[in-house]
Amino acid sequence: MGTNLDIKVKHLTRVEGHGDIVVNMKEGRLEKAQLEIVEAPRYFEAMLKGRSFHEAAIITSRICGICSLGHQITSLKTTEQALGLEVSDQTVALRKLCIHGATLQSNILHAYFLAAPDFLNVGSVFPLVGSHPEVVKRALRMKRLANDMGDVISGRAVHPITPVPGGFTAIPSASALKELKRRLEEDMYPDLLATVETLKSLAGAIPGFTRETEYISLRNDHEYALYDGDICSSDTGRISDTEYRKMTNEFVVPHSTSKHCKVNRSSYMAGALARWNNNHDKLGELAHTAAAALGLTPDCYNPYMNTIAQVVEAADCAIDSIRLLDELLANGLKDELPNQEPTKFGTGVGCTEVPRGILYHEYTYDNKGRIVKANCIIPTGQNLANIDDDMKKLVPEIIEKSKEEITLHLEMLVRAYDPCISCSVHLLDVEFVE
Amino acid sequence: MVQFYLDAERLPAFVAHLMAQKTVIAPHAKGQKSFTFETVAEPDQVVLDYPRVMQSIRKFFLPPKEELLTFDLTENSYETTEVEPIDAIFLGVHSYDVAAVGRLDYNFSVGSPEKNYLTRRQGAVFVGVSFVPDSYHFSGSVNIRPEDPTGCDIFLTKLFEGYVLEVHTPTGEELIKGFDMPAHDAGRPATGHFQQHIYVPQTRLSEIMEQSYDNDVWAETAEQCVGCGTCNLVCPTCYCFNVDEAVDVTVTKGHRERHWDGCMLRKFSEVAGGEVFRESLAGRQRHRIFRKFKYISDTTGQPWCVGCGRCTAACPAHISIVGIVNRLISDHAQAVVAPI
Amino acid sequence: MAEKPRVAIFDFTGCEGCELNQLNFEDQLLDILAHVDIVEWREAMDDRAAEYDIAFVEGSLSTPDCITRINDIRRRTKVLVALGACAVQGGINGMKNTQAIEEVREEVYGEDKYLFPTLPALALHEVVKVDYNVRGCPMTQIEFLKLFTSLVMGKQPIEPDHAVCVDCKLKENECVYERGMICLGPVTRAGCDAQCPSVGQYCTGCRGLVTNPNLSGMEEILVEHGLSVDEAWKRLELYNANDLEGAR
């Protein structure tokens, strides 16, 4: 062949955080195909050291504004396990609602604002304001409602306020919840159907690339696992969340300020597509209808389909939110206070499915309730090795195309993962010396 | 004056009776330990046994934020925002908060009378209730007793599991018409002792303040005070305000709005160019205390502090107004006894 | 009105929550776009621009590359707005400055620490001239809208400089001290409408300190509520480590 190719996309756009795509092919031999993470490291471990359990979630939610709710809930679960704080069923239900809201908002944002411009061949969502005003207005309406779920239940959609160890500092009013339910039923439901229609018309733009890999997500017996569950690998099955280190295996690579991860193969995938592959049997009717309409089948090995899997689970989040709201309203909201009396001081592990995949936090507390050791493993970090492996398979397959087209395919690939780079660059794995 | 006995069990019925005639605004529980005046929706939510509400009923006559006028930027024109009288029954007001409204009435009538405030003030009906002084109340020191009915149409004094209900005005008589209560003629009890006192009669305070301009207490208090302004903002007789413009996101219209301000805040006395006329916290504390006990008092003969204790109870640094005043008194006494 | 101002949005070291908050103006986004042209925004669009009228910048500066980029942005823009706690006062990132930087890097990357250069996290104003601030973590949306209308009208925005307690009292919130918590509201700059205390959470100080705060008075309050002196300063430093350097 003898092809030479040299691609460098500096500060890739429409992703969260700073990353470069670098591809080098010399005389038909692929020398390099990787996503280089150049985001400045932030050293959250130094910040957590010695901080009280009240502050852990406030700090870790600042790892990432996009995934702030996910970090917060995961952090709270971790702290509660470490300190032996029981939470009520109402707290769990409200937290699940928050996660649904955050997943909806993040998946909609990604599909409409970051990915859709690729399908329509424009550089951003702004030209669509003029060319597709109804679609943009719909996207904004859906996002608003998803954010309002965050505002109503957790005080604020970005960096939520009310979720604290042991519960919530304020309980939303029944009337506010009723209003959310009404809007989910009357606005979100038709908007989701319309979204599926819009995407169906664009599905032709999704590349047909496939590569089977290991898929890792939470799984439990009673629902589409987002809030909790066992860790499940498509290769080796379920293990308990406390053994999460077996399922991550981090290592440092020179081209990335973020550490990489692998388990049974050279890489694995986390996120919406992994969840779909592992848990599609737990999704409801609307999600399955949407999946069928959009050509998402079980055991889908096309990473570009991650965006579609996000839309499918967004539909499920909306429906499950209505169910949770019904349940909360039927039980009557209790104005309960957070349980903040530790019964022990030790180590806790929390894992939650956040939009980009499975998120792990682990903290150890001293007997004054201050952090001595912390570790967080972020989904985007877990996906980085997989993205590099995808690129290595993809580039030779499309080498006949123009450089521009190859670049676009690569950019779209990275965007399909919806990577959250700022999250990925501060893995915490430190023993603090007291 | 007629007196009745209102059994506590019949309170919701009494509230409902009032609600049938007018809007009723009364104290409700809020948060974990606090109380607030709100329009009554459910009669059984009314709480008459409370130490103090977070904000006095001043918030109805001088709202925390108030639109003064709306403007249209494209036309460069405006319309004043018209206000309505608050035609409501204020149920369960403590004597010092009624007195505080009287102080504000003075401020907004004297000199150039202010339309917005005075319009809102028309038509209010007051049903007072006695209180049991807690560790912050000291209104007795400024001549306001817990069972003082001054200014009220009806006054309720707690007695056993109920209230002695006294009617003080024809409006009050109208209000209770049709509500059956046993008459009561055994008089009213006193409702408890104050735990906090200013140690001289209020009439002597101005003179003591006069001598206290350079007292050390100002600088000492300033070490603890963080200048947060809480003491101003919770005070029922504070009326200072600031004015801001709010412009709509379309940048075509907006409104001019006033909101409460406080003399403890640094920016309060800042002028363009950055000069702050009352930069030191010591000077700001003195100004606050003198405004309560000297400046207006010299003209009106009345203290502008009604002894509710809110500023002390709410101060995060636990700065006590009674503590400051008593310190001035004792320093003054010492100076008189032993001149330098 | 003359031509629409050209707006660019940039991010440095931070969580991008402030940028996300700009995309969260669902109800106002179309009105905002009617008044400005967005010419560069990496998180949302592909375009790059040579110069702009207003640059909104999120994040603090923590690598040599950041310093080069911010100087470049300053040269290209007429007005520079710092967006959010990281950009305005260093924010959460400033906490790492309280520890020796080498130690911190070793803790995270071990032997590989020299792969990635880093500096103490700096607020924008420590490197370039900042014209206006939108404070908060994430940046306060109401304040952003105020700044936006001010800039469109060609007037200087006023930054609030009173304590959060004021707004909290205007809303008649139950003070969180009453609920047994501690709160940084008394020395924290208002403008957020007391967002956190309004929903029962304590103020964490994300909007920075008021001018001339009485820090020893605040320390006393915190200590009285059960913190050690060290814990008290740690609380204060959560978002304000850079501004508190040497204050203790």
Place this chain on the structure above:
Amino acid sequence: MNLNEFLPTIEPENLYAPVMAEITEIKRLTSMEVFYRIELPDGAELGHQPGQFVEVSIFGVGEAPFSISSSPTHKGSFELGVRKAGMLTDVMTRLQPGTKLGIRGPFGTGVDVEKFKGKDVLIVAGGIGLVPMRSMINYVLDRREDFGRLIICYGSRSEQDLLFTDEIAKWEADPKVEFHVTVDQGGEGWKGNVGVITTLVPGLDLDLTNTACCVCGPPIMYRFVLMALKSKGLSDESIYMSLERRMKCGVGKCGHCQINSSYVCQDGPVYHYPDLKNLQEAL
């Protein structure tokens, strides 16, 4: 008795509703100061005293107090001199003639001209302080026969900062005006006095028994001017001063301008010096 029975029965007007008045003339005085001539609707007169002020507002921007610079004897319009100092004044300096501004006022207690009648009038103005004093100066010039000598001391940062230079030229040329000017920093072409305003006072030849003096300038100036006037032998009773404080309402309600027990917007801005001595915060 219900509390309401103590309320006044009058129907008050809205104090915060401005009158829309048109700017008919704008002149740049210096790089920082701009002059405005403003006409009220239907040819109405403002009806003010020298030393009084108005609240000027621009919707969406704000409202601030400005001294009236023209003399009450000047009819048909009134004048302001505004220094660019912040948000509102910055926007003001970019306005065009024909723009309408919101005006409230006149407010405050101005110079009690009756007390000055028959006396020698000494004006001490520093910087922007000439703006309000110009009202008094022109009043005296228009009613020349009512007053004795007119002595003006004016200090400015530099020659470039001098305000109303055409009028200064007239005052300098007028044999009935004793005009003294100084600048803090003299430049190339400056032939006159150099030094702060207090340096003008010792050289004045005053009739101590029959002089009334009015002082206005930046806060820092007052104490030093007072010392100079007193060492000259001027009695406290013959001194008036115009003060500046933050104010929002102009009508004694908002509390910002309070100096001890006194409201600058009501009792001032022009104070009789003996009254000021009881106000520790004043100077």
